[in-house]
Amino acid sequence: MSAHESMEQAEQTKEISGENKRIALLIAIIALCLALSETLGKGAQTESISKNVEAANLWAFFQAKTIRRTTVLTAAEAMKISSGLITDEAQKTAAAKQIDDWTKTAARYRSEPETNEGTEQLAERAKHAEEERDLFMARYHHYEIASAAFQIAIVLASATIITGMVWLSGLAGLLALAGIAFTAIGLFAPHAVHLL
Secondary structure, X not given: OOHHHHHHHHHHHHHHHHHHHHHHHHHHHHHHHHHHHHHHHHHHHHXXXXXXXXXXXXXXXXXXXXXXXXXXXXXXXXXXXXXXXXXXXHHHHHHHHHHHHHHHHHHHHHOOOOOOOOHHHHHHHHXXXXXXXXXXXXXXXXXXXXXXXXXXXXXXXXXXXXXXXXXXXXXXXXXXXHHHHHHHHHHHOOOOOOOO
């Protein structure tokens, strides 16, 4: 091998080494983006599950209050009917007082703003929890797509080193940008793009 050929080979090796370093840096940046997307996705998934449990609990409480309210109203109606058969004035007064108490209790079960636990308030709280659940689930889906784009980008960038086909690193860069876009959509406008 001549000195000239040795110098050319050394320069090619240096060129390949420099390009591999750039691709390695690209892979490292994409891996960082992947880690962020995965972390955001796991957090959104956890919040979505938490909000789903909260909504289910609030709807269960709503149903329990509705059952209690129905029971109390039924008892009041039954007493109204049976109070017509009562002849003793003291018993009629006691029955009327009981009917009034049950009616007030039923009204309190329907709306209790001071404790936020009437059926009207519980329904509102449950709907709000469902909206939050849907928001976090939309974020989660965007983060998952971003993660997939980052993973494929890493594979393509790695394939560039093995095959020497530089266009694969360009494709990896485009996929990384798509992943960044989906991460940003998930973070700032999760309902802007409907995926599922």
